[in-house]
Amino acid sequence: MSVQVVPTNSLKDLAVTSPKLANNLSVAGTLSVAGTGALVGNVGVGGNPSAAMGIFITSAALTSTIQYGMQASPTFSSAATAIGVGVEGTGQTAAASFTMNEFRALSTYAPSIGAGSTITSSIGLRAQNMGKAGITNAYGVYIDPQSGAATTNIGLYNAGTSQFVGNIGIGANPATYPNMGIVLLSPLNSAYVYGIVSNPQGGSASVTEITGVSVSPGTQAVSFTVTQLIGLHVQAMSKGTGSSVANCYGVLVEPQSAGTSTNWGIYVGGTLNSYFGGTIQAANYPLGPWTNGTISLTQGVAVSQSGGWSRWIQIGKTVHVDAYLPITSSGTAGQVFSATLDGTFPAPSNSGSYATKGPFFYLNSGTAFYVGSATLATRTVNFMTSGVANWLGATPSFQALNGHIMSFSLTYEAA
Secondary structure, three states: OEEEOOOOOOOOOOOOOOOOOOOEEEOOOOOOOOOOOOOOOOEEEOOOOOOOOOEEEOOOOOOOOOOOOOOOOOOOOOOOOOOOOOOOOOOOOOOOOOOOOOOOOOOOOOOOOOOOOOOOOOOOOOOOOOOOOOOOOOOOOOOOOOOOOOOOOOOOOOOOOOOOOOOEEEOOOHHHOOOOOEEEOOOOOOOOOOOOOOOOOOOOOOOOOOOOOOOOOOOOOOOOOOOOOOOOOOOOOOOOOOOOOOOOOOOOOOOOOOOOOOOOOOOOOOOOOOOOOOOOOOOOOOOOOOEEOOEEEEEOEEEOEOOOEEEEEEEOOEEEEEEEEEEOOOOOOOOOOEEEEOOOOOOEOOOOOOEEEEEEEEEOOOOOEEEEEEEEEOOEEEEEOOOOOOEOEEOOEOOOOOOOEEEEEEEEEEO
16 A cells, blocks of 8 residues: 655654555655654665665756765764764675675776767776865875785785876875885885885787886976986995994896896997996906907918817907917918908907017927917908017918917907
8 A cells, every 4th residue: 555645834753653554655745854764674766776785876867067976975073083984885794604705895887878978087986185274184095004814915906007197105205205206115024125026927929028127217308407317326225223234235136047048137238338436346257258250361372270269259348369270271481471350350449550469379390389479450460479570471481381270369459
């Protein structure tokens, strides 16, 4: 049975208690409850609720340029000296044996778009400016430490991307350091403490490069001068009073072994110089492998050699050449014996004038040999035994033969 009440003025203390009468109550107009009201059961505002909803709110088309589906704006009395909450969400499970896959105190979804309408920005949760006169601290979102869960306790989890327009403080207020994009200040207690950890894992499409940290600072497109532009700056580290540090490293690179071709701890590309203000200590110096080159021998005619080596290594602009050349053919007796470095060797800085660049040793037979200085002009090496212009092969005069051995080393400046 349905009872419709159409008050002409007002009714006080209306109660419908009879089971035959208390079925449906319909109010055509405005229902005002001046005291405390209780709705026992599921409630629908603007539409009928379902059994899965405690309160369901919908409406006909609203008016105004800014419209609200629900707004909570309570007035807190002077008794609220601890906390004032506009909207609070929590829940509870029934006293039964079951597992809920996920609980959400607050959940938002994408809106339904009516035919012909569009939305420029869809925002799940927006915190407007919370600061004004009379407020000491303003936080758009404040998350208390999470604890007590058996496996994971995370204050903020984002499965997608994040954008922060402004400074970020971790363990410190970024406003205290306005010139820093990210501030990391927090005493951590563990055997290993890391300010930032970056362990990206490239997928199957990452075939060009996987970079843990990439920096590329720049300047605005306006007229000004900056004194220093630094990609990575390691400042002086400090220690607290009473603590001690055994070893302090500005940069520590662990041994690399993942590469199938090369494994460098530090690689500086290009041709620019590197500057070290202090001394350099290396456990294995010089570093890097030798590079093989080709050295041709001449004594009037080309002299063949086989079974030895001709190699070089470069450290900065210093090039060191090491050659061991067993001879397998004959030269022309009395002619100058010389060697020529091919184009794989770095070009020397001298261009024509012979200068002594190292020693040589020529084994003529089982017991006969010549020693002297190896001189270099451009890429040609001549061998001086003693005196002025005493070039090996002419003075003393001899013929290079199969079974002889020429060995020499050079150290010169690259062009």
